[in-house]
Every structure is written in C-alpha cells, then in structure tokens.
Amino acid sequence: DTAVSQTPKYLVTQMGNDKSIKCEQNLGHDTMYWYKQDSKKFLKIMFSYNNKELIINETVPNRFSPKSPDKAHLNLHINSLELGDSAVYFCASSRTNTDTQYFGPGTRLTVL
Amino acid sequence: SQQGEEDPQALSIQEGENATMNCSYKTSINNLQWYRQNSGRGLVHLILIRSNEREKHSGRLRVTLDTSKKSSSLLITASRAADTASYFCATDYNDYKLSFGAGTTVTVRA
Numbered sequence: 001d002t003a004v005s006q007t008p009k010y011l012v013t014q015m016g017n018d019k020s021i022k023c024e025q026n027l028g029h030d031t032m033y034w035y036k037q038d039s040k041k042f043l044k045i046m047f048s049y050n051n052k053e054l055i056i057n058e059t060v061p062n063r064f065s066p067k068s069p070d071k072a073h074l075n076l077h078i079n080s081l082e083l084g085d086s087a088v089y090f091c092a093s094s095r096t097n098t099d100t101q102y103f104g105p106g107t108r109l110t111v112l
Numbered sequence: 113s114q115q116g117e118e119d120p121q122a123l124s125i126q127e128g129e130n131a132t133m134n135c136s137y138k139t140s141i142n143n144l145q146w147y148r149q150n151s152g153r154g155l156v157h158l159i160l161i162r163s164n165e166r167e168k169h170s171g172r173l174r175v176t177l178d179t180s181k182k183s184s185s186l187l188i189t190a191s192r193a194a195d196t197a198s199y200f201c202a203t204d205y206n207d208y209k210l211s212f213g214a215g216t217t218v219t220v221r222a
Contacts, residue, residue, distance in 0.1 A: 031208065033208075033209065033210075035212075040214070041149075041198060041214065041215055042212070042214055043155075043200065043202075043212040044212070045209035045210065045211070048208040048209055050208065055208045056207070056208050056209055058209070090154065090155065092155075097207075097208045098142050098143060098204060099160075100145065100157050100160045101145070101157070101202075101210055102157060103147075103154050103155040103156075103157075104154060105153070105154040106153075106154050
C-alpha cells in the first residue's frame with residue numbers, strides 16, 4: 001500500500017547516457033512534483049504537474065523532460081547526463097496544490 | 113529567493129531533552145510544512161500549519177506560526193534517539209511548489 005513509489009532506487013550511469021525515473025502515486029492526488037536534492041541536502045523544485053498538465057518548470061535544462069501519461073504517474077527522462085546531475089531525485093504528490101505533499105523514497109542518481 | 117531558512121543548522125541534545133528549531137521566510141504564505149528526513153531516506157511529512165493557524169500539535173511535536181514575524185518553530189519534546197534526523201521547513205506560496213530551507217540536523221545522544 002505504498003503511497004508514492006519511485007523506480008529505480010539507485011541509478012549509476014555514465015556521462016552522456018539517457019535515463020528515466022518512474023513515479024507512481026496511488027493516493028488519487030491531482031498534483032505531482034519532481035524535486036532535486038543536492039549533496040548539501042538542499043531540496044529544489046524542478047517540475048509541478050496538475051491533472052497531467054505542466055504547471056511549473058523551474059528553469060530546469062531541457063535535457064530533463066517530465067511526462068505524465070495519467071494523473072497517477074509522473075516520469076522523468078534525462079538526456080545526455082552530466083556529472084552535475086548526480087543528486088537524489090524525489091517525486092511527490094498532493095491532493096491539491098495547497099495540501100500536504102507526500103514524498104517518494106527518492107532515486108539516487110550517480111553520473112560517472 | 114523565497115525559501116525558508118532554518119536555525120540552528122545543527123543541534124545536539126541528550127535523550128529526554130526538548131529540541132527547538134526555527135524557520136523564517138520572506139513573503140506571505142499559504143501554509144508552512146515541516147518534514148523529517150532520516151539519513152539516506154525520503155522525506156516524512158510531520159505537520160502542515162496554515163496561515164490562519166497559530167499552533168498545532170501532533171504527538172510530541174508542537175509547531176507555531178507567527179505570520180507577523182514570518183517565522184515558525186518546531187518543538188520536539190522528550191526527544192528519543194529515533195528523532196535523530198534532518199528537519200526541514202517548507203513554505204507554500206500557493207504557487208504549485210514548496211520552497212525548502214537548508215534544514216536543521218538534530219542529533220539525540222543516548
């Protein structure tokens with residue numbers, strides 16, 4: 001009965017590769033998010049979606065492309081990975097944009 | 113920037129003591145949320161306090177909000193070793209995102 005799940009949990013890859021992270025929520029929420037946490041634990045919003053529509057793209061390079069096939073899923077595809085992309089990526093969801101956000105367990109991406 | 117700022121950056125206390133951490137922010141908010149993150153783990157939601165609320169409790173947690181000072185505090189009473197974690201405040205400006213502070217690292221010594 002996991003609320004917000006992400007796969008994979010760990011991702012180790014070479015520079016220049018393309019990779020995807022998947023996120024699913026079974027809470028029936030309308031809004032989903034991607035956050036990036038850097039090595040200093042600073043969390044920053046990347047994208048917000050509401051009912052499959054992109055609401056926020058917080059100056060993220062266009063190598064990052066989110067896709068929401070339905071309200072329960074928000075996947076993140078990253079092209080041409082760079083060393084600076086190494087971080088922990090968290091997916092989250094909330095009932096509406098002003099409610100509690102529930103976070104997934106995170107995906108630790110390491111680019112070599 | 114809009115993110116909250118936590119104070120102190122780190123806190124070390126003895127088991128059984130209370131821990132207090134503060135969060136300040138810059139502009140009017142819709143709500144403020146506190147999260148806990150254990151080392152290497154995801155974020156766990158603790159409490160959401162809305163702009164028209166002044167205090168909320170959840171178990172051993174007490175959160176206050178002073179919108180005139182643009183600040184919030186999180187109090188953990190009777191701390192336990194399991195409370196060792198990083199604590200983040202996150203401000204919601206009703207703009208489809210949370211703005212996180214840098215966190216307070218709490219260490220509870222047995």
